[in-house]
Structures are given as structure tokens and as C-alpha cells.
Amino acid sequence: MSDLTTVGKKITKRDAPLKVTGGATYIQDLKIPGMLYGGILYGQYAHAKILKLDTARAERLPGVTAVITAADVPNDFRFGIMKDNPPLKGGRVRSTRDEIAAVAATSAEIAAAALELIEVEYEELPGIFDPLEAMKEGAPLVHEEMKSNILKMPWKLVCGDVESAKKESAYVVSDTFRTQWVTHCCLGTSGCLAALDTSNNLTMYSNTQIPSLAQNDYIEALAAFGLKGRRVRIIQCTIGGGFGSKLDTYAYEYIAILLSMKTRKPVKFIFSREEEFFATSPRQCSITKISQGCDKDGRLTFREVEMVLDNGAYTSWGATTPSVMMMPISSLYKVPNIKYVAQCVYTNNTYSQAMRGYGNPQATFAIESSLDQLAEKAGLDPYELRFRNANEPGELTPQNFQVTSCGMKECMAEVVKRLDWKGKKGNGNGRGVGMASLIHVGGGARVYKSDGCGTIIKMDDRGKVDVLTGATEIGQGSETVIAQIVAEVLGVTIDDINVINNDTDVCPWDVGAHASRSTFVAGNSALGAAQKIREKMLAVAAQNMGEDPASLDIKNGVVFSMQDKEKSMPLSKVLRKGHYTPGGKMFMAEHFYDPPNENFDKEFKGNLSVSYAYGVHGVEVEVDRETGQVKILNYIAAHDVGKAINPMLLEGQIYGGGLMGIGYALGETMIYEKGHLKNGNFLDYKMPTAKDVPPVQAVIVETDEQAGPFGAKGIGEPGLVPTAPAIANAIYDAVGVRIRELPITPEKVLRALQEKAQADAGRSGA
Template sequence: MAEEFTFIGKRVPKLDAIDKVTGRAIYGHDMKLPRMLYGKILRSDRAHARILNVDTSRAKKLPGVKAVITGDGIPDIRVGFAKDNPILKTGKVRSFRDEIAAVAAVDEDTAQEALELIKVEYEDLPAVFDPEEAMKPGAPLIHEEAERNILSMMTQSYFHGDVEKGFAESDVVIEDRLTLTRVAHCCMGTSFCLASFDNSGNLTVWNSSQMPFMSQRELSTALKIPPDKIRVIKATIGGGFGSKLDTYPHDPLCVLLAQMTGRPVRITFTREEEFIASPTRQPVICDIKSGAKKDGTLMGRQVKMILDNGAYSSWGATTPLVMMMTISSLYRVPNVKYDVLVVYTNNPYAGAMRGYGNPQATFVVDSHMDMLAHELGMDPMEFRLKNANQSGDVTGQGVKITTCGLSECIEKAAESISWQEKRGKGGNRGVGIAAQFHVGGGARIYPSDGCGTTIKVDDYGKVTVITGSTDMGQGSDTIIAQIVAEEMGVPVDNITVVNTDTAITPWDVGAHASRTTFIAGNSARLAAADAKRQILEAAAQAYNIKSGNLDLREGQISVKSEPEEGIPYAKAIRAGHFRPDGDLVLARGWYEPPTDKQDKEFRGNISATYAFAAQAAEVEVDTETGEVTVLKIAAAHDVGRALNPMAVEGQIEGGVSMGLGYGLNEALVLEEGKMLNPNFADYALPTALDMPPIDLIIVETIDPEGPFGAKGMAEPANNPTAPAIANAVYDAVGVRIKDLPITAEKVLKALKEKKSGKRE
């Protein structure tokens, strides 16, 4: 590409970086309103039990307590995708995190003391924690209104081609069960909600939602407050990763407490509460069958999945739709069948988490690709290359791949990890590779997948970009500033990005599906072009030159034929403003991607482009202890264009870190539904010291629909790490760990079994 950019492709530091590292950023936790009360929630200490009595009398008498509510005192308000989650439970509790009562008091200590004064009498019920057990006839019913512990609306079956025919035509068919465990988001900032009514009944909510416009809608539905009476403002959030995508009971509870007391109420989760009461990644039991011809042509893939939904359904219950896309479309595969059951258990409930099901699906698919390659006697890397998706492909699910850097990613990751030299060399060292496929140009779930932007440029050239999109720490404000700076031709320092206040910012569906750079970026670019046009018209009028002959670059307006002589653009804006028939610079943009909703058979092109990646891992296994050490990760990502290489690298590093924890260490340990490690001392989140060197490889395919060629790339970084490690462990010591995480215990056990011949 011969294009020259001023701000695109540059390592611009995050606009909010300094404020965050120096502690000046004002998080929701820092917010105080006059007369504000502190809300707290009493949660179940049983996995499954009838509630016989809730005695709040002592709590109500505690000085400083302003409200105590239980499920019996409020309307039947339910949240979540399946509306199966009462914000306060009545009759019975179904998991340890269940909300039983909420209090508001003048300070946090008093609120905590009030919780301790509430007496709950329970009668334990038989509980079920294993989804396969939960599916059996006669299992304790979690929700009595259903006949089985299955979320029927997510019992889905997808196919393309004829998978039986595919297996019949295969030379090799293998079949395995792989399982994945429960992990936590571990956002550095816990969840919060601050609700305040004015006396006209207008509600303002400052919360940690990644999807403020959805939060507004869901709070309206839950609380029967007209949506136009609700203003949701996203305060500064300490990370989202999907846990802040949904509306959980604490948001409407906070609003109810504010409504009842007539005072602002803030609920802030403690770290333990964040572990216990935030959703988790879905544990999955997966039976996968794959077939290929001798020459390595992939012929068929059949997947049956059982998801442990926990006791309630959040939007996370819809992750099978994302898993489906990887199962149908990662690598060219002509025949696919996919069946999924989402099963209720008495465990804490699962939700959305970076990748939205894709880390699970990618682990399953790319572990099996490796196993199939070994079965075929092929180099696993060559096997992947042979079946890699290519630009111009339309997959069986109707996914239209316009730009595709998958082969290049595989090749570059393999090269970086010294694949040819290091593969199969023994010595307890090995290399593995895995790829991934994800939406990269939005995801049409809601009727609109668009984003609006308005831009105001003041008399001093200060550009205020008011975007619908949500920066939850991922850095989207910085990318939007770069896009606007580039498109307008003004310095990035002159740009302020204002994000998510539903009363002020134009609509956007929210920060999910790695869509913000692509969708909000395109929207911002359109608004920037509109602003530039207005500025050049102001200049044209002021200086009596046709606007078509003018250009704006690096803050200077010049005649195209004489680019070296310019005037500051703010001067032209003032000239436009201070004319009798003048005007301000007030611009707008709206971008809706050219995509479709899926049809009833789950077919359709829901994203305007797709992101590909391959990661290779080198590991060393200590055969005495079973411990796996990752020596290096090579992460090659097709990002369309890296608008800000530093931000791209940060996303990849974060994704690899998350994938490393998922692959090796992290697991929420439950005992009969009770979480045993809800803190950073016991939950093994990788720290900086645990990180291997990462070779960050950016593959640019310059997407024609993306803003300056970019694709979404936030979730993909997290998807292929765990299977790459699993595949490397196999290469190193010849044992295949089919159950995440790959703990030392599991490796040691497998090595022993292998030695004793119990395992192939």
C-alpha cells in the first residue's frame, strides 16, 4: 500500500492511559452523590433450598438502615435472556449466589451489618451440579415450571452438507470427548450501579454496563419505567470482557432501593462478590467427531455440546450461536452437524466472556484438527494450511469471507516458533499451533448493528466526537480519535471523545462482538468527513475559493495546488462562524454494516468481515511434576489494518494472557455449587511473571469495508492460545489433555497412564 497516513498506523498512547495509571480516573466506585445511600445484597448460602422465612425485622431496626427489601415485598421482576432470574428470589434459591434481600443504609458498614441481621430459614433441596446428571429424568428440577433442566429455546441443531456422507467418504474418522471448565473475567474494576431519581421520576443510572443502550432498555422492561425516563451513563469501567454486558439483579435492585428511599443508592461489588456473583465462562462437555481423506482434505465435523448454564440464563446462554460459527466455518469443511443443549444446574450461572463461546469451540475444533493430523500422519501445520479458509469463500453457514489472512497467520506463527526445527524433537519440549475464526465487522444480533456519531468543532478547532460506542478500557476512544484525526486532517491532540450517556450520545448496540473499531470507527469516519466538508466550505466562503480546490491536512487548510501554504483550520471555522450568514461546524455520521440476520437455519452473513489468527506455542513439560512451562507464544493476527499497532499489541497480549490462564491454570473450584476460591490468592490468574515472551505478528489484509481497512480483533486474541498449548504439550510428551485447564496433576496422571499402557 502506498497510502500515507498521519495518524493511522501510529503508536498513539491511549487517551486515558495517564489518568488511569496515576489514579486520577474517576471510576463508578469513586462516585458520591449528596444524600447517597449504600446498597448491599444478601445472597444464599445454599445451592438449592426452599426459603421458609426471611426475617428482616432486626435489620430494619438498625439505625442508619433506610430500606430492606425481600422478594415478597416487590413485584415479580425477572432479568436475563430467558427471563428466568428473579431479582430477589422467593420460594427457593437455586444457587449460592442467589439474591434474597437488599438493603440501603447510610454507609457501607451499616449496610453490611444489616445483612448480617437478616435471618433466613431454609429447607435444603436435593441439588444437581453435573449437567449430564441434571438432564436425566428424575433429576431435581431447578425451575419447576419447566419439565426438564434444559433451556429449551437454546436446544439447537445446525447442519450443512451431509456429515454422515462426509464421514463415509473419509479415510480417517476420530471421535473424542473434550471438556472445558469454568473461569472468571477477573476485571480489575468490580461491578457497580448508582441510581438516582429526580422528583419528576426521571431515573439516572451510572453503571458499569458495556451496553448502555441495552441497559436502558432492559431496566425499562424490568422495572416498567418508560425507557425515555431512563438515562444510563457509563462511568469509567475497570474492564468488561463480557461480564458487564448483561443486566443482572443488582442493577434493578439498586434502582428499586433508590425509588423506595427517595435517595441516590450505590451498589459496589466487593472482590469476593465479583467472583461469586458475576457470570462465568460456560463449562462445556463436548463430543466431537472429525473425518478427513488421506490427502488431508477435511470431510466432516460433528459436534455435540452440553453447556452448564448454571441456575439462570444470561445472554451467555446464547454463546452456542458463536460456537456454531467456528464449528461450521473454521477451516473449509463441507459437512457439518452441530447439536447443543444448554442445561440448568445448581451452579453459579454462566454469561458472556471474551470470545463468547469461541475459546471453547476453538479448543475443541483445533485440538481435534491436531489429533486428526497425527492420525493422518500429516504435519499439523500443513494440515491446517491445506484446509485453511481463503478470501472469497462462502462457508456452509453463509459466512462471506472477503479478506482472509489465515494461511499467512499460520505460516508466520509457525515460522516464528521455528516449527520445522522444533516439532517432534522430543526432550520434553514441543510446539503446537492453533487457529481461530471470529466476527470482525460487527455481528447482527439486534435489528440494528449500527452506531451514530456527532462531531462538534469549536472556534478553537477543538473537536468533540460524541460517539454511541462504549470505551470500557479497550481503548476505543483512542482509535476513534485517530480515525477522526486522519479523516479530518487535524491533530489527534485536538480531539476529545465523549462516550456513552444515553441522553447525549447517538445510539449504538454496545461493546460486544469485537465490533467497536469497525462499526463505531466507520461511523466516526463518516462524521469526520462531514465535519471536514463543513470546514472546507467555511474556508471556501471566507476566501472565495471553491471548496473542491481546498484540502485540510495536519490542521492546515491549503489550496491543493499550493500545499505548502496553509491557514490554521480554526481560523476558517471562526470566519465561518462570525459571518452574518455563517454557521457552526456540527457534523454527524451513521453507519449500519451491510450484513444480514441469520435465517431460521442459522444461515446468513452476520458480519461485514471476519478476523483470523493463528497462535503457536513452545512448551516444556517437567515429567517429574507434570508442570507445563510455556517458553514462547507466537501470535499472528489478521487485523485488516493495525490502526494503532500498540493498541493491537495490547489486545493480543491481553488475549494471550487470558488464554494462557484458560489453558493452564484458571478454574473456579466449586464444591457442591459453592465457590472455594473467590479471590486472587486462590484463583490462579497469570501475573506478569507468568507470561512467556510473545512474538506479536500483525497481518494486514486491508479490509475494503473496514475503517481504513481495519477489522475487529479484540476477542480473537483470546481464542487460540489454549489449544496451541495443548497441541504443544502433545508434541512435547505425547499425551493429549482433553480437559482444560492443563494442570500439572492432569499431565502427570496422563504420563503415568501412558507409561503403564493405560493410555495410547
């Protein structure tokens, strides 16, 4: 490992030169001859009957090519995991983002003008916006054909015997925690361009982070639209941010297909920022009731969690985040007895989707806040309680996760040291420290039947390499990590590698950029393909050099004998020998890597990931007692990453995730009032700026993950998972108030301080 030339190095991001010169083509920048501009009309009410929908005036506007409504959607087509979401809604709207009509026109201005000419009359219906209300017997139904607002998607995990453990615990705490809707805020808004050719094959220019799965979605849609068996090609433009937002297909994409079918022209949609805010799907909000206990020595005895999730009016991946929430609930620290139930409830709110961390931040906020409460009750330093129960290598968790490598204790030690935990803890001077840990999947996650990714590598005459990968680049740097792995194995330089990752016509299959899996899964796939092609090259070289292939190595594009380095042959010559020898060889290899992880069984148990990523965040805050404002004085983010393939890119993920977590903790929230979003713009939605960044230290703790490519684990999501509870715990240490609801706004802190002052006064008075 020590003589690695490319892996482990701070290699610059491969696509950065194109991006810094303005040359990268995002969906916004794409123009195709003859293309039309699409626009969508949304319902104005959270819940209403559509009494009249008249598109005649819009159709007559010069420049308008087509106007469609629900009546133009064949076969009652619906999309989404529960197939409950029609691309255009007819008869009734169930949320303010419901699409009721769409236009295609020769310019964006005309499309916008046409939308204004569509006449709609509604009868407003009472809506239901609180999931707890929506669960009650007799609550108005969001989908009138269903018997209940509670989704038929019961999440339940039971390990051991929680009831007995409760009785035997020396200390038990219970509380309820709430989290808010937050959204991805990709700087590049959503968009697509759908083009059907004369044979009705579809080319979709897209931002998707799941090309192979989106391809399936569109194929199904085309079939429903009467175009069975057609080809779908997805070409991804440069993606202006993902963070999970592009893990599902959206109504606008199906609308684009329908409009392209109707007009026989390419149709492009680009969301405005306002549309991006209210018509894409946020991280779901949650209500979590949690109880935890420990024995008199501070060993955790049980964890019991009940959760209610607001599903919104339709169902996307948000409803399945309990599958990931189970992970920290069952396996963050050693807890023998676990019970977890979660219910998703239809409301007339916006529906939720995947977002970086996929449920983990919500669950970890409750677990880690509650853990500090337990430590206090047990009279232990919160660090001490955590350390005693920390995860360790070799552990089999109650949910049957096989922990291979685990650097949780090392991360904790870094936090304690760098934060001066002992010196800063409990000083009660308005400053305080807090910490929280995380577990996340670090070796893929078997959420589908496959967790695979394919790679094809081919080489030219001169030693240049084309790597065709299924992995999607959303800014995280998968293309660079893959190039590093391939360069290392092939003994060529990073600049010899060209990664092609944006076209389903040429790129192999993959389940998508999710679950922090690209480095691990796509990396292993690339590694496998590279090893195959290396063997081919060495065989040809050995033949020409009169050597045993096992005695040869490749570095800097030269094949040489490890015994006698004078015996060498340029790789380019090897390649040409292969190509130009009669009956010759082509240097191309493919490899499909599907990690040996497990789908959950019926009881939601199984080794979801081949390896798990750990981390601990520690934070020092100062609380302004007059305003309730929280200032972060120091922030340590220590992460067990296996081996860092590219420390620079890895730090980028930690800093980026960390700040997203700080936004989640302290400021970001989508304020909905009766289904209407009140702050859907960048002025009112408080995404952190460069002045809101505290001093952050990203600490990389290396463990050797045997199953990872060159020992690596995933790091895409972990950076934001423990941020909010670490901050909440630090606030408690600073001023003695426990904030149970995100975001931790100054108003909530001040209110809690005032309530505490009143309670303290009451106590001293009595």
C-alpha cells in the same frame, strides 16, 4: 494511504494521563450527596426452600433506611433474555448466588451489619449440579414450573451431508473435550449508583458496556415497577475492566433501583472481591463431542459437534454462545459438511454470561485439539493438514460467511518460521510445538436486529473537536482509535480531539462494546460523521478562498489548495467564518453506521459479520515429566488485523488476550462443589502474574479489509481464542499425552503421563 498522519501511528491512549495520576473516577470513587450504601443477602444453599425470612431486626438498626425482599418487587418482575431471573428470589433459592434480601443504609458498615440481622430459615433441597444428570428424564427440576431442565433454545446447524461424508472419509477421529468455568477478574469490581429524581426519572451511574441496551432494560424495569414512560440516563464511570462481564444487567442493579425508589435517595452498590467472584457470571463450561474426517489427501470432509452447556439456574448471554461457537465449527478451515447441535441445561450452579471470545475458545479447543488427532491418524504434520485446509479470501463458508480478506496462511507462515516448526516438531525430548488457528468476527456481528453505532461530531471556533460516540471505553482503547480516525479525516492533530463516550443523555445510540466491533463499527461511524463535517468545512473554505472544494485538503489544522499550497486558510478561521457570517453555519455532523451484515436465518446461516479476523498461535513448551508442569518456552501470536489503526494498542489487545488465554489453558478454574465456589479469591483463583508470562511475540499480519475504517478489522477478542489448543497440541508433541479437559493442570498432565507409561508398558509386554 501512505501519507496518513494519525491513523497507523502509535498514538498513546487518550485517557492514560488521567489514569496514571489517579484522577480517573471509577464507580468505587463516586460519591453523591445523600447517597446510601446497599448490601445484598445471598441464599446459603444451592437449592432450598425459604421457610422464614424476617427482616425486622435489620430494619430497626439505626442507620438502616430500607430493607427489601422479593415481596417488594412489583409485578413479579424478572430480567434476563429468558425473563427467568427475579432480582430478589422468594420462596426458593436455586443457586448459592441467589439474592434474597437487600438493605440500604447510611454507611457500608451499617449495611453489612444489617444483613447479619436478617433471619432466614431454609429447608435444603437436593440440588442438581451435573448438566448431563440434569438432562435425564426424572431429574429434579431447577425451575419447578418447567417440564425439563433443557432450555427451549435449540441450537442446530446442518450444512451438507455429514453422514455421507463420514462414510467417504479416509480418516475419522472422535473425542470428547471439556472446558471449565473461568471468570473475567476485572480489577475494578462491579457496582452502580441508582438515583431517582423527584419526577422518577432514573440516573444510573454504571459500569455497563452496553449503555443503550441497559437503558432499555431499566426502562422496562421501571415500567414494571409502576413508573412507565420515565427517562433513564446512564452515566458510565471509568470502567475497571469489562471482558464481556458488563454485557448484561445484573440483579444488583435492579435492587439499587428498587431501593432508590423506596428510600428516595441515591443508592450505591460496590461488590467485594468475593462477591465479584461468586455473584457475577463466568464463562460457561462445556462438554463437547467432536468428530472430524479428511480424505486421503488430507482435505477435511466433515465436522460433527455435539455440545452440552451448563446454563446454571438462570439465563443470561452464556446460553447464546452457541451462536458464536457455530462460527469456528462451520468456518474454521474449509470443511464442506457440518453438523452442530448444542443444548443448554439448567442446573443449581452459577449462571454464565458473555466473556471475551463468547464461546469461541471452548469450540476452538475441541476443534483444534481434534484436528491434531486427525493429522496424526492421516500421517500428516499438523501444520500441513492445517495449511491444506486453510481459509482463503473470496471463500463462501458452509454457514454462508463471505470471507473478504483473510491472512490465515500468512499467519501460519509466521508461526512456522518464528517457532522453527520443522526443527522443533516431534523431537520427543520433553519439548514440543503446537499450533492452533482462529476465526472470529472482525466486522461487527449482527446478533441483534441492529449492529449500529452513532457518532455526533461538533467543532468549536478554534478547531477543537468534540466527538460524541456510542462506543464504550472499557480499557481497550476505542476512544483513541476513534480520535485517530476523526483526526485523520479532519486534518487536525490528535490533541484537538475530545471523545465523549459515557453519557446516554448526549451520546448516540450503540449496541455495545462486544463482538470485537468497536474499531470496525464505531470507527466507521466516526469516519462517516467526520467526512460529513469535513465536506461542510471545505465548502466554507472554498467559498472564502475562491477554490473548488475538491481541490482542497486539510492537514495540521490548515486548509490548503492541493495545486498551490501557498493558498491556505487556518481551519479555525474557516470555522469562525462559518459561525460569524450572517445566516451562518454550525459545524456539526451525525452519522449512523450499521454494517451490511446479516442476522442468521432460521437455519442459523447468514453472513454474520462484514469481515472475519484470522489468527494462528504457535507455542513451544517443555513438560516436566516428574511434576507434570508445563513451561512455555516460546509463544507466537500472529493475527490478521486488516490494517492496524494503532499498532501499539493493537499489540496491547494481543498480549492481554494471549495471557488471559494462557490462564484459561493452564491454571484458571472456578472450583464449584455442589454449587459452592471454593476458590473465589485472588489467592486461590490462579490469574497469571507477571512471572507467569512466557516470551510472547505479537505478530501483526496486515491485510486490506475494504469495508473497514482505513482497512481495519476487530481484534478485541481473538488473542485468547486459540491459546488452549495450541498449548495442548504442544504438550502432545512434547510428551505424547492428550489433555482433553481445561485447565491443563500439572496434576492432569502427570496422571496422563502415568497412564501412558502403563499403556506403553502393557503394549511392550504383549
